[in-house]
Amino acid sequence: MRLTNTLSGRVDPLDISRGEVGIYVCGVTPYDVAHVGHAMSLTIYDVLVRYLRWPGNPHGGLRVTFVSNYTDVDDKLIQRGHELERDPLELASANIDAWEREQQALGLLAPDVRPRVTCEIPGIIATIEAIVAAGAAYATPAGDVYFRVRAKPDYGKLSHRNIEDLRSGTRGEPGEGKEFPLDFALWKAAKPGEPAWPSPWGPGRPGWHIECTTMAQRYLGTTFDIHGGGVDLIFPHHENEIAQAEAAADGQTFARLWMHNGMVQRDGEKMSKSVGNVVTVEAALDRWTPDAIRLFVLNSQYRSPNNLTDEAMAAATRGVERLATALAQAPAGAPTGVNPEPYRARFVQAMEDDLATPQALAALFDLARAINRARDAGERVAEAQIALRELAGVLGLSLAESRAEELARLDAGAISRLASQLDVACSGKDAAQTVDALLERRQTARAERDYALADRIREALTGLGVIVEDTAEGPRWSVRRD
Numbered sequence: 418m419r420l421t422n423t424l425s426g427r428v429d430p431l432d433i434s435r436g437e438v439g440i441y442v443c444g445v446t447p448y449d450v451a452h453v454g455h456a457m458s459l460t461i462y463d464v465l466v467r468y469l470r471w472p473g474n475p476h477g478g479l480r481v482t483f484v485s486n487y488t489d490v491d492d493k494l495i496q497r498g499h500e501l502e503r504d505p506l507e508l509a510s511a512n513i514d515a516w517e518r519e520q521q522a523l524g525l526l527a528p529d530v531r532p533r534v535t536c537e538i539p540g541i542i543a544t545i546e547a548i549v550a551a552g553a554a555y556a557t558p559a560g561d562v563y564f565r566v567r568a569k570p571d572y573g574k575l576s577h578r579n580i581e582d583l584r585s586g587t588r589g590e591p592g593e594g595k596e597f598p599l600d601f602a603l604w605k606a607a608k609p610g611e612p613a614w615p616s617p618w619g620p621g622r623p624g625w626h627i628e629c630t631t632m633a634q635r636y637l638g639t640t641f642d643i644h645g646g647g648v649d650l651i652f653p654h655h656e657n658e659i660a661q662a663e664a665a666a667d668g669q670t671f672a673r674l675w676m677h678n679g680m681v682q683r684d685g686e687k688m689s690k691s692v693g694n695v696v697t698v699e700a701a702l703d704r705w706t707p708d709a710i711r712l713f714v715l716n717s718q719y720r721s722p723n724n725l726t727d728e729a730m731a732a733a734t735r736g737v738e739r740l741a742t743a744l745a746q747a748p749a750g751a752p753t754g755v756n757p758e759p760y761r762a763r764f765v766q767a768m769e770d771d772l773a774t775p776q777a778l779a780a781l782f783d784l785a786r787a788i789n790r791a792r793d794a795g796e797r798v799a800e801a802q803i804a805l806r807e808l809a810g811v812l813g814l815s816l817a818e819s820r821a822e823e824l825a826r827l828d829a830g831a832i833s834r835l836a837s838q839l840d841v842a843c844s845g846k847d848a849a850q851t852v853d854a855l856l857e858r859r860q861t862a863r864a865e866r867d868y869a870l871a872d873r874i875r876e877a878l879t880g881l882g883v884i885v886e887d888t889a890e891g892p893r894w895s896v897r898r899d
């Protein structure tokens with residue numbers, strides 16, 4: 418597989434020789450609820466992880482460790498906590514809980530590790546100590562610690578600029594006792610009323626960049642495969658992550674490949690609080706299905722900006738319906754039919770080529786069209802439908818059918834015949850109500866210890882494609898897919 422590597426400026430092969438891949442993605446600073454930009458970023462890495470793990474990829478499925486952090490202490494959080502008169506760490510925790518529920522609703526894979534800065538302070542301090550010992554950082558009398566950018570002559574290699582360009586083009590963070598304007602904070606001395614942890618430099622908290630370096634290396638090793646995030650993080654955040662990691666580890670490579678995704682726009686404009694056009698994940702889930710949101714994201718190549726418009730979402734919603742329609746039940750059909758293999762090959766080729774999801778989706782839409790055509794012609798489509806569901810699943814699309822579609826697959830005539838054989842009243846009931854009545858009869862039979870009858874009802878229903886599951890709340894049933 419090849420991916421665009423911001424560090425090399427090329428499309429580089431992903432090294433899969435170890436059979437495992439470590440991926441670190443910068444997570445949110447939970448000072449507010451999550452918006453669709455967060456969802457878009459995680460969706461892209463979710464699809465990368467699903468694809469790499471998929472046994473159908475040319476590498477036979479890789480072991481992937483996916484790490485994404487929470488910056489649960491920082492300036493914005495402290496300020497927001499102050500405005501809301503809430504403890505900033507408690508505010509962070511509440512927003513993380515909400516975001517994790519939304520991630521689940523969006524069908525996003527949970528990262529294997531979701532480290533939080535406040536639980537990683539000793540490791541962060543150890544990394545800062547290693548950088549100080551290497552001569553690449555210094556403490557000020559006020560108790561701040563800064564990275565010495567001039568100790569790293571290749572600083573700027575990720576953003577493809579040099580120290581002089583950066584110095585003239587950037588206003589360095591303000592800070593007393595800095596040797597050089599581009600030097601950045603590794604440790605910030607505590608101001609009164611701020612959350613603080615003890616350190617060799619006095620009470621304080623970590624700078625933003627050092628936490629990611631520490632957490633990535635703790636869970637993935639000194640050198641790992643892929644570091645991802647939005648393009649807005651290239652400078653200074655990711656540049657600084659590299660500088661810190663290499664200074665602490667005697668120049669050893671940090672991430673081999675740096676992947677950056679484009680940003681979400683709303684109606685062609687940058688989403689921002691000041692414009693007032695931020696779409697929260699909650700608002701998006703109120704209007705659109707998780708599959709539609711995902712299809713919208715995957716309709717653009719991950720490096721492009723993604724323009725959220727009502728028209729684009731309507732198109733994505735129709736796209737999901739088209740794919741789902743192709744999965745509707747089909748008669749057994751003639752032995753000839755759709756061979757899914759050429760579509761599968763196109764899908765794989767697109768995904769291998771820099772995660773080209775628009776082309777991968779095009780293969781799925783073409784397969785869906787071929788299925789619909791073949792079904793209308795009375796040809797066999799079962800294998801092609803299985804392949805379509807599998808490939809859609811690699812993109813994280815559930816294509817869940819509605820209850821109405823599920824019930825449409827019930828054979829109403831056969832179910833009412835079964836009911837009358839067993840003397841279960843079914844007149845005036847639809848097929849679903851008749852299934853409920855049959856299951857009630859089964860419950861009564863079990864209560865009367867007539868297990869032979871209970872088993873007979875269950876077996877007969879199974880024969881009609883009704884899957885019965887016994888749960889603590891009683892039996893639940895669904896209609897089998899063929």
Ligand SMILES: [Zn+2]
Nearest residue numbers: 443444629654
């Ligand atoms: Zn980060």
